[in-house]
Amino acid sequence: MSEYQYYEFVAVDRPLTPAQQRELRALSTRARITSSSFVNDYQWGDLKGDPREWMERYFDAFLYLANWGTHRIALRLPVQVLSPDVVAEYCVGESACSWATRTHVIVDLHSEDEDGDEEYDGGGHLAAILPVRAELAAGDRRLLYLAWLLCVQGRELDEDEKEPPVPPGLRDLSGPLRALVDFLRLDPDLLAVAAETSRPLKEQTPSVAALSHWAKALPEPEKDAIVVRLLRGDDTHLRSELLARFHGTTPNEGTGGGRTVGDLLAAAGERWLRRQRLAREREAAERERRQRAAAAAREQHLNALTGREEQAWQQVTAMIKTKRPKEYDAAVALISDLKALADRDGDTEAFLQRVRQLREQHARKPSLLDRLDRAGLG
Structure with missing residues (x-):
C-alpha cells in the first residue's frame, strides 16, 4: 500500500505576506499556497519543514493525517485571550500537548489508529473544525477538556490522577467540537461518562447595562489603548479578549474535577458493556421478529397451495x-x-x-x- 500524507495550514488572524509566501514556496514547488493557507499531500515524499516551527511563524491552525492512522490538529491563539497556564492544566500528555511563544500559545492534539484509515482524502476536515478556535478564544474551555480526555483514552495518565475542572456544555457539543471529536476518534463512552457532571452551558450574552458599568470602571489610559487597537484593525481577538476579561468578573466556570482517571475509565468500560448487551438484545429481538414474520409468510404461502x-x-x-x-x-x-x-x-x-x-x-x-x-x- 502506498503512503498518503495530507498537510493543511491556515492563517486566520493575519494573512501571509508576499515574503512569507515566497519562503514557503521555496520549500514546496507543488503545494497550493495562498495568502491564508498552505495545502499539500504526498504519496511518496514528506513536508520539507517543521509544522511546529511553521505554527510559531506563520499559521493559526494546522491539520495532518496519514493513511497509517495518524490524525493531528494544532491551534494557535494569542496569550492575551488564552492563558498558557490554563492550557497546560489540560494538555498533559503525548496525545495533547502545548507550548508558548512570547506572543502565542499552541495546542497540539494527536490521535493514532494502528488499523489505519480507509479514506485518505484530507480535504474538508479543517474547515469543519476551525470554528472551535473562535470558541476557545471566547472562553469556551470544552476543547481543552476534550484534549485532556484524549490523554486519558491513550492511557497516558496515572489512574489516581484527578480530572481538571469540567466545563459546562459537554453534553451538547457544538458542530465544530463534534467534528473535532470525530477527527480525533475520541471514545464516545468515555466522553459520555465525562459529560455526566458537566452543567448546561449558560448563555453568556451580557446586558448593555452590565457592559457599560464594567467599561466605566476601566482606567482611562487602558481605554485609550483599546481604542487605538480597534482603530488599527489588526487585532482580530480584541472583542474576545475584552469579553474574556468581562466574564472573568462573572465566570461561567467548570465544576471542580473530583473524579480520577481510573473512575472515568471504569465507568466508560461499564457503559460500553451495557451498550453491547443492549445491542445484542435488540439484535435478538429483531432476529426473532424476522423469523416470526418469515414463518407467518411461509404459512400463508402453504395455505394458498x-x-x-x-x-x-x-x-x-x-x-x-x-x-x-x-x-x-x-x-x-x-x-x-x-x-x-x-x-x-x-x-x-x-x-x-x-x-x-x-x-x-x-x-x-x-x-x-x-x-x-x-x-x-x-
Whole structure:
C-alpha cells in the first residue's frame, strides 16, 4: 500500500505576506499556497519543514493525517485571550500537548489508529473544525477538556490522577467540537461518562447595562489603548479578549474535577458493556421478529397451495420438460413447498411416493437429480 500524507495550514488572524509566501514556496514547488493557507499531500515524499516551527511563524491552525492512522490538529491563539497556564492544566500528555511563544500559545492534539484509515482524502476536515478556535478564544474551555480526555483514552495518565475542572456544555457539543471529536476518534463512552457532571452551558450574552458599568470602571489610559487597537484593525481577538476579561468578573466556570482517571475509565468500560448487551438484545429481538414474520409468510404461502397439490405437480412436470436450468430450479422450489405442505398435513408418505416416481421418470437427467439431492428431496 502506498503512503498518503495530507498537510493543511491556515492563517486566520493575519494573512501571509508576499515574503512569507515566497519562503514557503521555496520549500514546496507543488503545494497550493495562498495568502491564508498552505495545502499539500504526498504519496511518496514528506513536508520539507517543521509544522511546529511553521505554527510559531506563520499559521493559526494546522491539520495532518496519514493513511497509517495518524490524525493531528494544532491551534494557535494569542496569550492575551488564552492563558498558557490554563492550557497546560489540560494538555498533559503525548496525545495533547502545548507550548508558548512570547506572543502565542499552541495546542497540539494527536490521535493514532494502528488499523489505519480507509479514506485518505484530507480535504474538508479543517474547515469543519476551525470554528472551535473562535470558541476557545471566547472562553469556551470544552476543547481543552476534550484534549485532556484524549490523554486519558491513550492511557497516558496515572489512574489516581484527578480530572481538571469540567466545563459546562459537554453534553451538547457544538458542530465544530463534534467534528473535532470525530477527527480525533475520541471514545464516545468515555466522553459520555465525562459529560455526566458537566452543567448546561449558560448563555453568556451580557446586558448593555452590565457592559457599560464594567467599561466605566476601566482606567482611562487602558481605554485609550483599546481604542487605538480597534482603530488599527489588526487585532482580530480584541472583542474576545475584552469579553474574556468581562466574564472573568462573572465566570461561567467548570465544576471542580473530583473524579480520577481510573473512575472515568471504569465507568466508560461499564457503559460500553451495557451498550453491547443492549445491542445484542435488540439484535435478538429483531432476529426473532424476522423469523416470526418469515414463518407467518411461509404459512400463508402453504395455505394458498392447499387444495392445489395436483395442479402444482402438473406445473412441476411442465417445467421439467423445458430442460432449462432456471425451470429446474423453479420446479425444485415448488416440490420443496409441496414437501412442507405434506409434512404439515401428515401426507408425507404420499409425497415421498410421488418424488420416487418423479426421480424414476427422469433418471437420465443428472442435473435435475443433483438439484433434488441438494434440496433434500432424495
